[in-house]
Amino acid sequence: MKELKALNKYLIKYKGRLILGVFFIICANWFNLYPAKIFRTAIDTVIESLNTYNMVEGSFIQKDIYDELVMSLLLFGAALIGLALIKGVFTFFMRYTIIMVSRFIEFDLKNDIYNKYQQLDTSFYKMNKTGDIMNRIGDDVSKVRMYVGPSIMYLINLIVLFAFVITTMVNINPELSLYILLPLPVMSVTIYYVSRLINVKSERVQNQLSRIFSLSQETFAGIRVIKAYNKSEDTIQNFNEESKQYKDTAMDLVKTESLFHPIILFLPVLSTLITIYVGGLEVIKGTITYGNIGEFVIYINLLTWPVASLGWVTSLIQRAVTSQKRINEFLKTEPKIQSNNPIPIDIVGNVEFKNVSFTYPESGIRALKNISFSIKPGKTLAIVGKTGSGKSTIIQLLNRMYDCNTGEIFVDNQNIESINLNSLRNQTGCVPQEVFLFSDTISNNISFGTFGNEEKSNTEKVIWAAKQAAVHENIINFEDGYKTKVGERGITLSGGQKQRISVARAILKNPNILIFDDCLSAVDTETEEEILGNLKSIMVDKTTIIVSHRISTIQHADQIIMIDNGEIIEQGTHKELIDLNKNYNNLYKKQLFEQ
Ligand SMILES: Nc1ncnc2c1ncn2[C@@H]1O[C@H](COP(=O)(O)OP(=O)(O)O)[C@@H](O)[C@H]1O
Numbered sequence: 001m002k003e004l005k006a007l008n009k010y011l012i013k014y015k016g017r018l019i020l021g022v023f024f025i026i027c028a029n030w031f032n033l034y035p036a037k038i039f040r041t042a043i044d045t046v047i048e049s050l051n052t053y054n055m056v057e058g059s060f061i062q063k064d065i066y067d068e069l070v071m072s073l074l075l076f077g078a079a080l081i082g083l084a085l086i087k088g089v090f091t092f093f094m095r096y097t098i099i100m101v102s103r104f105i106e107f108d109l110k111n112d113i114y115n116k117y118q119q120l121d122t123s124f125y126k127m128n129k130t131g132d133i134m135n136r137i138g139d140d141v142s143k144v145r146m147y148v149g150p151s152i153m154y155l156i157n158l159i160v161l162f163a164f165v166i167t168t169m170v171n172i173n174p175e176l177s178l179y180i181l182l183p184l185p186v187m188s189v190t191i192y193y194v195s196r197l198i199n200v201k202s203e204r205v206q207n208q209l210s211r212i213f214s215l216s217q218e219t220f221a222g223i224r225v226i227k228a229y230n231k232s233e234d235t236i237q238n239f240n241e242e243s244k245q246y247k248d249t250a251m252d253l254v255k256t257e258s259l260f261h262p263i264i265l266f267l268p269v270l271s272t273l274i275t276i277y278v279g280g281l282e283v284i285k286g287t288i289t290y291g292n293i294g295e296f297v298i299y300i301n302l303l304t305w306p307v308a309s310l311g312w313v314t315s316l317i318q319r320a321v322t323s324q325k326r327i328n329e330f331l332k333t334e335p336k337i338q339s340n341n342p343i344p345i346d347i348v349g350n351v352e353f354k355n356v357s358f359t360y361p362e363s364g365i366r367a368l369k370n371i372s373f374s375i376k377p378g379k380t381l382a383i384v385g386k387t388g389s390g391k392s393t394i395i396q397l398l399n400r401m402y403d404c405n406t407g408e409i410f411v412d413n414q415n416i417e418s419i420n421l422n423s424l425r426n427q428t429g430c431v432p433q434e435v436f437l438f439s440d441t442i443s444n445n446i447s448f449g450t451f452g453n454e455e456k457s458n459t460e461k462v463i464w465a466a467k468q469a470a471v472h473e474n475i476i477n478f479e480d481g482y483k484t485k486v487g488e489r490g491i492t493l494s495g496g497q498k499q500r501i502s503v504a505r506a507i508l509k510n511p512n513i514l515i516f517d518d519c520l521s522a523v524d525t526e527t528e529e530e531i532l533g534n535l536k537s538i539m540v541d542k543t544t545i546i547v548s549h550r551i552s553t554i555q556h557a558d559q560i561i562m563i564d565n566g567e568i569i570e571q572g573t574h575k576e577l578i579d580l581n582k583n584y585n586n587l588y589k590k591q592l593f594e595q
């Protein structure tokens with residue numbers, strides 16, 4: 001239960017509403033008791049009147065007694081309806097206040113979790129499956145909500161009702177009360193076990209359902225490959241197998257659920273029988289009236305659902321504990337990449353790597369060994385090397401997606417770990433190797449990196465950036481131009497178009513450090529040259545890092561480093577490296593030949 005303590009701060013936040021809710025629960029239950037009392041009086045009145053009626057057989061007052069009885073029965077009926085209405089109003093407000101609190105808490109919790117997600121670094125996302133991450137904010141929060149909402153409401157309701165009903169019953173006849181109440185705990189415990197079984201089984205159904213979801217999602221994402229390789233039959237068979245599995249688990253759940261109702265129905269019936277039998281004996285002894293029996297039967301009915309719900313609520317709370325435990329564990333995770341400096345700075349663009357080595361924590365792959373280089377502001381550095389040689393890793397370290405293990409990275413002669421993280425990222429514009437476009441308009445995708453809405457709406461700048469990235473012509477050929485939606489439900493762009501939009505995004509951001517990580521690989525050489533030509537004027541006062549495997553892309557860089565297997569093997573200008581007549585020169589010749 002201690003896991004749920006984390007929720008207290010939210011409960012305290014909404015304590016006003018909760019107290020109001022408890023007040024409504026008390027009122028609703030208070031009015032719940034009266035119908036039983038009226039019922040008792042009604043029965044006793046009828047029996048008394050009938051006795052008198054029979055005694056005065058043949059007398060003229062018989063009609064008066066009859067009229068009086070009808071009148072009082074009508075009054076009792078009206079009172080019952082009135083009470084039901086009042087109770088209804090309070091029940092409405094009770095649910096309205098408490099369930100509303102649970103929705104507020106759900107909202108707060110989801111926001112807190114989402115904020116945490118935004119703080120956590122890339123290695124968190126590498127280590128946790130997307131499904132789990134989604135579950136925290138979806139499923140787990142829902143289960144916790146069932147605790148702060150229904151569970152708390154039913155528990156308080158049960159306590160209040162018990163206090164009221166049992167004091168009333170014991171006041172009338174303690175012995176009879178004891179007999180009647182005996183089957184109820186049995187019911188509660190049984191329901192607890194049955195609902196636990198139901199939970200386990202419905203979890204299985206849920207898991208199978210998410211398998212089907214992931215399977216379908218992957219199928220839809222890879223539909224082109226599936227069709228091209230003629231694998232539709234296999235996919236259908238896979239799906240059928242998973243569906244059958246789902247059906248079987250669901251049927252299993254149905255069987256258990258069918259047990260639930262007979263149990264709930266059987267035990268109260270037992271209590272009712274005891275009431276009538278033992279109550280009958282008491283009436284013969286004269287300790288209670290006929291009306292009391294009726295009254296007790298109503299009390300049993302009043303208690304049935306709350307007691308039944310006790311078992312259910314217990315299993316809800318157990319589930320909430322497990323979910324909250326997962327949420328707590330994750331809320332306690334501290335991002336490894338911390339901003340150690342609250343003071344924002346302006347970055348000029350001096351970059352230096354000093355003996356940097358790095359091993360990926362998740363895979364243990366040693367991606368960089370002893371890397372050293374430096375770039376002056378306004379200069380261009382190019383990195384070439386085979387795939388997997390560590391080029392993107394250098395970029396990730398410079399962006400502080402990871403922190404290096406040994407060695408140091410300096411920006412403007414400050415260790416990047418001591419620079420305000422937001423400043424660092426705000427003032428670097430990185431075009432990653434894997435382009436990502438949001439399901440939004442092209443124009444919003446390009447202006448993604450700019451700040452404030454004022455700039456966002458500045459279409460002139462967006463068009464300028466698109467022109468620099470040589471993608472403007474493509475965009476205006478789309479029917480909706482810059483308002484064209486891309487991504488899911490939007491149009492599908494070619495690899496090269498996506499890359500150029502991504503380049504435009506970085507250009508528009510106007511950072512002091514520009515990084516292109518192999519981001520023109522899908523663009524033809526001619527367009528690439530056009531873009532590089534445009535960039536020349538943009539890059540004059542910026543530090544630029546260009547990663548590429550094409551010599552044509554990088555030959556004009558002020559400095560080129562060639563890396564292999566995480567190590568710098570050659571370093572210099574294009575001319576120097578050609579003159580060196582080693583790896584770089586070989587690559588150059590090979591590419592010239594291919595061309
Ligand atoms: N996120 C990661 N987790 C674990 N290993 C990685 C990760 N990214 C890259 N690597 C490994 O690090 C090495 C260098 O990769 P990378 O820097 O992406 O190479 P390049 O960009 O030169 O193609 C490769 O062996 C790759 O498998």
Ligand SMILES: [Mg+2]
Pocket residue numbers: 388391392393433517518
């Ligand atoms: Mg790469």
